[in-house]
Amino acid sequence: MYPLSERVNEIRNLTEIDNYRKEHLLRRNMTKWLMLGSCMNTIEITEKGLESFLTEDTDSSGTGKNYLRISGALQILVTQQEAVKNLHNALDIKLPKDSSIKKVVENIQRIRVSATGHPTDIKIGKKEKAFGYINGRNFGPQGFELFTDYPEGDPRFKHAPEKDLRYQHEYVDIPHLIATQKDILIGVLDKVIETLREEEIAHRKKFTGEKLTKVLQITDPFFSYICEAATLPNSIHIQGVDSYVDGILESIEKFKREVKDREEPDHTFSWRYEYLENALQRVKDCFHKVNGTHFNKKNAYAFARFAQQEVKELKEIAKEIDERYAAAV
Known part of the structure; x- marks a missing residue:
């Protein structure tokens, strides 16, 4: 039910519970050690928060309540991303450079900013701005219509003349975003676990026969x-x-x-x-x-x-x- 938390538990085992050597090394830099603990806790709690979004109050018809649900879910998604990123920093493990992962992560960040983060002053590049709107008539407990206006044109589509660069309309399906991010982060955390195991094996092999x-x-x-x-x-x-x-x-x-x-x-x-x-x-x-x-x-x-x-x-x-x-x- 909580695949991310399962992987966090494995990381916890590899960095402290079953590996005092690794814990000893990490504690030499108390900032990173505390960051690691915060990241693991945040990944676990955000996963539970998103699971609650998918299972509780899914038939709500109140606009205000749905706004709280949607804004909370989007913020949790971004917070979860940040926790995984900082987990890598704490462990001195490089983030994957997969462009497909980057695309999903940045799209969720863009939606949050446009819809509930900073809709009244969205910064695009150095000078350009955009402005976001949520369609209150089609605003449900699981998703919403998002309109974004670009006075100078959407820089993502400058090479697509058939598109109206000054206007974008999209339907945001929150359960789909949650599922997509979860699938990606499962793979990312699996790689962290693999890296930690490989590092430990490589260290111990140096003393083979001694x-x-x-x-x-x-x-x-x-x-x-x-x-x-x-x-x-x-x-x-x-x-x-x-x-x-x-x-x-x-x-x-x-x-x-x-x-x-x-x-x-x-x-x-x-x-x-x-x-x-x-x-x-x-x-x-x-x-x-x-x-x-x-x-x-x-x-x-x-x-x-x-x-x-x-x-x-x-x-x-x-x-x-x-x-x-x-x-x-």
Whole structure:
């Protein structure tokens, strides 16, 4: 019943609900992010408004009421056009250059201006003007007769000498305009959805074969060596604790870079970095004299186990990201 709203829902899924990366990127420009939200809401609400026009008060005979219906429908059509246009701007997607689409859009805009928008002062080109009239005798709930006078001639028909350039008469069928615009916008929004999907697939393909989980796997033996050094007095790994800790820290830094390269948001887990680094530094301290004394090796073991658990949590996050990227290729 609401095909445009269905497509808006899909765009919403591709830009926020099912794609935190895209939402993260869009939120960097808050103006465009807010524009996107406004556009999606406007497309949905205008579609419902036009559906109400087609189904409610369709037998009205009151001129005033019908004028409100007609003027409202024409304004909603143009508002809907603007929302779709700005949706493209917000997503940095180019508008289609199809001349048939442009023709329909401009015709609806022309009718609105001539009939209810600015009928008393229609600007044509730089200097020319036109004036619109609605025939009150043939003015129904679904359409009307529109007369437009062009003192200097209608510029659209300057190459058609058989036409009277100073006068135009037409019947405006609002349900036909609504149906025509809906068909066009369905295709336009389908293209937006296709573009968003293609962009996401192209992004993820850049990291084919590169696993975030691999970056953190090399920390496993380092943690084992550190725990052994903390529990066995004569462990051969005691002298290597500093290098093991440095190896783990290097892996964490590489993980950070890889996440950033993928443009993945890390606000839900970046806080773990500080805790990790602090715990690993404490591990180092436990194996060095501070003020002439050694820290308790049990502390080193506890800090190492804590850091290992934090890395385990990062591995789960890495796994989720890897699976997402693999599924899209």
